[in-house]
Amino acid sequence: MEQLINWLANILENTSWWGLPADVSAAVIVWSVYGFILALVVAPMAMIVLTWLERKIIARIQDRIGPNRAGPFGLLQAVADAIKMLTKEDTTPAGADRVPFNIGPGLAAVAAILIYAVIPVAPGIVGTDLNIGIFYIVAVGSFGVLGILMAGWSSNNKYALLGAFRAVSQLVSYEIPMVLSLITIAVVAGSMSTVTIVDKQSWVNGGWYLIAMPVTFLLFFLSSVAEVGRSPFDLLEADSEIVAGFHVEYSGLKFGLFMIAEYVHALAVAALTATLFLGGWHGPFVTQLTASSPVAGAILGHIYFLLKVGVIVFILMWFRGTLPRFRIDQLLDFGWKFMTPVALLNLLVTAFVVKLFQPGVSTGMGYAISAGPLASFGGVGQTIALLIANLLVAFLVSLAVRAFARRSKAQALRAVAAVEN
Amino acid sequence: MEQLFSLTPLIPVFPLLAFAIIVLWANKSNKLSAGLAIAGIATSAVISWLVIFATLAGGHHVQVEGWSLPVPWLPTGTTVFNLGFAVDGFTAAMLFMVPIVSSLIFIYASEYMEGDPRYARFFAYVSLFVFGMLTLVVADNLLLLFISWEIMGLCSYLLIGFWFEKDSAKKAGLKAFLTTRIGDVLLFAGMLFLYSKTGTLTFRQIFEPEVLHELANATIWGMPASVLISLLIFGGAVGKSAQFPLHVWLPDAMEGPTPVSAMIHAATMVSAGVYLVARMLPLFAVVPVGALQWVAIIGAITAFFGATIGIAQNDIKRVLAYSTISQLGYMMIGLGLGGFLAGIFHLLTHSFFKALLFLGSGSVIHAMEHGAHHVGDHHTDPQDMMNMGGLAKRMQKTYIAYMAGTLALVGIVPFAGFFSKDEILADAWHKAGGFNFGSVAFWAWLAGTLGAFVTALYMGRQIGLVFLGKPRTGLSEHAVEPGKRMTYPLLVLGFFALILGFANVPENVPLIGNGWLHHFAGMIHESAGVLDLEALPLNWGLAAVATLIGLTGFLGGIALYRGQQAGQEDPMVKLLGRPLFTLLKNKYYVDEFYFAVIINPVIKLADLAAKFDYDWVINPIVNFVGNTGRWLADVSAEFDRVVVDGLGVLGTARFFKWMGKELRYTQTGQAQNYLLVIALVSLSLVGVYLFGVGF
Amino acid sequence: MTAIPLSWWVSVATALFVIGLYATLTRKNAIAVLIGLELMLNSANINFVAFNRYTTPNQVGGQIFAVFVIAIAAAEAAVALAIIIATYRRSATVDVEDIDSMKF
């Protein structure tokens, strides 16, 4: 036991592997442990709240009341569902491949939870500040794909297999625009660390990236919604086509794990969007408060962060309540033929603007970057320039889409005319 | 300015590109092919001017030391063989001459060759030809020079034999190729000796004074290495530049289309030999009495000898051909007496006016052929000067241009040839130091001066026969001046023939004396330190004598021939006596001599060997052996049937079949098997390493 | 600084290499052979990064080569799987023993 504690302490002391500074003070460790626990425990718990919230909101959108029996406002409905899920019989189909069948849901859930490790919740509170933070997010996403593939295959059910195929092709396709928009962010922030990215979004440094880069935001948000597999990209579990997709054979706790994975992932995407584009925990007075009292600053940071996450979550649910589902070919076309080229163009334009505003850097590590021609305008100037550039990209894209739509419409009309003649 | 030099490697590229494009794609369209070829050479010309400009701007240092770009090509042990490019004053001068003359010839040819079924191919060949010459000029080492030299050899073969339906053209191509090949072999041998002695073929490195003196002190076969190598290299130049005794191919090369003759005689082929000697001059000169003497002697012989043949020829192009041989001899005299500048100056001016003369003669022939079409007479030779006459009125532009070229060749002030030829003769006179009968230089001077007179004579004869007097046949009566694309190049060349001499008027001439070319191109061998590169002042007396001789000969020629009637005997017969004239007419019987001494004996020997084979020795032996063999075969057939077939052949076959059947399983087509073998071998290698270190 | 000796890394890399070699040598299925190849590439990566870390800690040459190896592995896997699928479509087998039309 003592050895185990020693080992843990050792890990914490040597967390410099993970990119933390080597001179970790006790406070930092405490904060980190707090962030760690927050990621590990609170995020899954939030799933219960989210299901309730979702059902309520969608009910309102659809002009219904929603759950209202268990507890006040049906608040306990989610708890009741959870209890039901836990107590149901956990069946495994006879033809199923047992081991992967059981590993799959766990892997999917773990992959979603791992994302929280790098999300800064409040000043100084983060699971771990990796210097490759957003790259890490992309990486752990792979495990989720693996879990889905395992589940779909081992169920020995053709709907499950089809669902898995769809899921994987969708996830792989939308990973590309997502990564490209993440790279755009990294280019602007000059770092892949989420903490640095949040720091760069203070008003002094130019403000939220949502303002600077609305196109990037849209690209990222849409592709991460597709990554989560939520409406309108919820083809992997399209009930009307393939019953329920890869988890058709699952029941009980393992089904619950998939549900957890979905909601946790959705929340993670919301948190990530808030972190990358809405300035994370930034808000009025946080910085000043942190300077005098770290705890108070942290609490304020939490509040701002949760507010922003809440807004995004609401948008996600709004999507689900209002938008119809894509067809699979439309989905892939949209991903490859629209999102990816736009993301590439956007990356190019952004990189160009950033180069113009690049402040001169010289580190002690044997390299130096010379300042860009417009460096004197600072972060705010860069924000304005980026905004203009993004609007330009949006305008160009809309022109291209319009031209394309006209052409295809003319083609369709010709085809109709040919048929009529 | 320095950056402009880096364009140098591009200069030869464009004609090559033109060649490739024409051969691969454009050969369907005649216009496109000609356009491509002209565009290629014109681009090269423009780039050349940039490079020349850079050389001009670079001042004395660049003009003497030059710019060079060594390209590592072949690592040979500890050293690297470079195939590079270099530009100095001399190269720049050549770069001025080659593209301009070539592009004018191309433009001329685009009209001249019209109607030829292989029009596109012609332009492909000439583009390749020019590529060869330009590469040769910008090469900084002997190997690259040799490569382009051989490319030119190939092109000359292809172009001389361009009308290969004609038997004579085919033979002429072959003759040119084989004759120059003798020289090429010598040159290559020289290169091998040079490389084995110095380990480099780069000019600049060879001309380091230490290297030169090392070469001079080393001996091969009891001869100073430098002398032997120089003589071998000079052998190459003798072949290429048609010096005696390898000159025989050049007159026959007239079988090619006239623009090709112009190319070969002016811009490219024959200049290459002179260029080579000029380029290698320090090597020739490092041993004071050696290779250079021979250059001068050969040059003097060629100069006089070529000129004398010229007066007895009736074919307009043949006269010019012997004139070229003789002028090349002058250049060799200049170089051979150490007068580097005199040689190259004459090379440059001669290129312009000889190209002019050839193109002009082509124009005349073209006009004559037009006349032949008009009167329907296809038996009269349109190239025979005896059939011409009175063309001056019908072809005024050609006449003016031709006259400029002729005056330049004869050496009348102020045409280009006067200055350059005079410089050679002045050099020779200076070296001889007056009437010094024991000196090579004196005899060279004498040969040159007499040659100059003869030159003037035959040029006068030509003008008189071709342009003056009255038309002697229907052909010349109906001759018509060709179109603009043919006449304008002539006029441009005529302009150059008029002014080019002023590039190097000796400094003691009032007003126009400048010695410009001497400063620009004449000093490139300064650093080698073995040549006396001082510019000579104009020797007024000599110049007067030369002019007098030229005028006398020229006017005499005209006077003798302008009244020539059709069918009348050549007045030269009376003047020289019939035997001498016949000797000259038959070119001193050199071809016949070669035929009798070399070719015929070889054929005779072959006949003899054949007889020996068929009738006397071999065949009877063969028959005897055959009959014996047949008997033996009968015996052995039995043996075969029993022993060999049964046991040996079939047995062996069965054995190998069995072995093959077994062994082919080693080639399973399965990569995994092979990988296993690899693993096994790696294992055994590691095992050997670990346990068998002493192994 | 680190508690793990270099020899451990080398041993693990060698073991992984041999396992990959064994898989490549013995498997009938082309995809399994590909898996074996990936194992061998990975063992090489261990060596690259380990030697980089232990012999030149302040440079990243080994890591860069590992990245190159990974990129090449990705290209290789894509092409190999495309070939396997094409072969499967053509001859309905992925057994490398049956794909031997190049022999004799």
Place this chain on the structure above:
Amino acid sequence: MAEQIVFFIFTILVLGGGIGIISTKNLYYSALFLSMTLSGMAGYFVLLNAGFLAAVQVVVYVGAIAILILFAIMLSRRMMTSSEPQTNRQTWLAAIVSPLLFIAILVLVLQVNWPVSSAAPTGDALILLGMSFLGSYVIPFEVISVLLLVALVGAIILARDTHTDTGREQ
């Protein structure tokens, strides 16, 4: 000590996955074991102070190559249902050669006295990597990009079903 324990955990993942690959008869399991090995490799890279490489390993190997292999297996489903042995005839020889080769290589490599430096890495490896990729290694980097593009195009052309696509093949 702690590092050694972590090392052993990852070693179990890596070598366990490897042994799983060669011992299982089910191709699908092989592929799953492969992703296990690859994840363990990512752990190794973290231990070796190569965090970026670990992420690359996960993204490329687990997220792309392993998934691709699983996909290929799924697309040719018939092959995993076959009950034949998964090994070929040269298994016994390979089984002898491989352990011997392991021992031989190990003996060979461990003989060498490697110039191990005890210095701790000071700089940020990520920055060094970035500078190297766009500095001294920029040409290999670009070549690799081209290679990937070529492989992508080539794979698409190879795997495209020409029969249904154009019908010209027949």
